[in-house]
Amino acid sequence: xxxxxxxxxxxxxxxxxxxxxxxxxxxxxxxxxxxxxxxxxxxxxxxxxxxxxxxxxxxxxxxxxxxxxxxxxxxxxxxxxxxxxxxxxxxxxxxxxxxxxxxxxxxxxxxxx
Amino acid sequence: xxxxxxxxxxxxxxxxxxxxxxxxxxxxxxxxxxxxxxxxxxxxxxxxxxxxxxxxxxxxxxxxxxxxxxxxxxxxxxxxxxxxxxxxxxxxxxxxxxxxxxxxxxxxxxxxx
Numbered sequence: 328x329x330x331x332x333x334x335x336x337x338x339x340x341x342x343x344x345x346x347x348x349x350x351x352x353x354x355x356x357x358x359x360x361x362x363x364x365x366x367x368x369x370x371x372x373x374x375x376x377x378x379x380x381x382x383x384x385x386x387x388x389x390x391x392x393x394x395x396x397x398x399x400x401x402x403x404x405x406x407x408x409x410x411x412x413x414x415x416x417x418x419x420x421x422x423x424x425x426x427x428x429x430x431x432x433x434x435x436x437x438x439x440x
Numbered sequence: 441x442x443x444x445x446x447x448x449x450x451x452x453x454x455x456x457x458x459x460x461x462x463x464x465x466x467x468x469x470x471x472x473x474x475x476x477x478x479x480x481x482x483x484x485x486x487x488x489x490x491x492x493x494x495x496x497x498x499x500x501x502x503x504x505x506x507x508x509x510x511x512x513x514x515x516x517x518x519x520x521x522x523x524x525x526x527x528x529x530x531x532x533x534x535x536x537x538x539x540x541x542x543x544x545x546x547x548x549x550x551x552x553x
Contacts, residue, residue: 362541370528371442372483372544418482427473427485427496428532428542 331421333431340409341439347394348404348434350419359423361395361402366433367415375417378402406436414438443467444545446531452551458519461548465512465533471495472514473542474506475530483530489514490536521552 340346363375378386419431443466474486485498489508508514532542
């Protein structure tokens with residue numbers, strides 16, 4: 328079974344600083360997708376960044392970047408220059424072809440002014 | 441705005457009742473997914489439809505059922521409701537059924553009293 332583990336239930340960062348959220352996954356598949364979703368207090372699920380497993384280059388979206396280690400089955404999210412609006416629950420998710428998306432339990436990020 | 445719409449936004453009902461949640465996917469998306477998020481929990485996959493056909497099933501109770509109509513909108517039917525069914529129900533859509541990101545609707549908050 329495919330599982331996604333987020334070992335940090337809560338994280339805190341000072342505004343303008345950098346924070347890294349951890350995610351590991353378990354799979355026997357070689358082709359899959361990985362995602363980070365943000366869920367602010369509004370509860371809307373917002374896609375932050377995606378990574379295709381076949382791509383060696385780490386994905387980047389503005390202040391958000393990932394460190395994808397395929398052999399280690401690790402997919403961490405780095406948020407640079409943290410802003411107050413980054414405060415939210417962050418979910419790591421994994422999806423293989425022809426299958427549903429599996430989510431981790433989430434990491435609650437607090438941004439301190 | 442993801443382009444996925446869900447109605448109603450909020451629903452309050454009593455135990456034993458039956459409700460229907462509705463979802464309209466993004467224009468052009470053929471796949472619809474339903475997820476359940478209980479308070480402070482991750483997302484649990486319920487069921488997926490692709491172009492009107494059931495494609496994958498997750499932890500969906502027998503009291504729950506879903507369908508996707510020819511116009512691609514989907515409905516999730518919850519019957520014999522119990523207190524534990526109180527949750528946020530998300531619908532998501534994607535272009536195909538093979539990998540790729542899913543775009544989430546705003547969710548329907550169901551409260552069972």
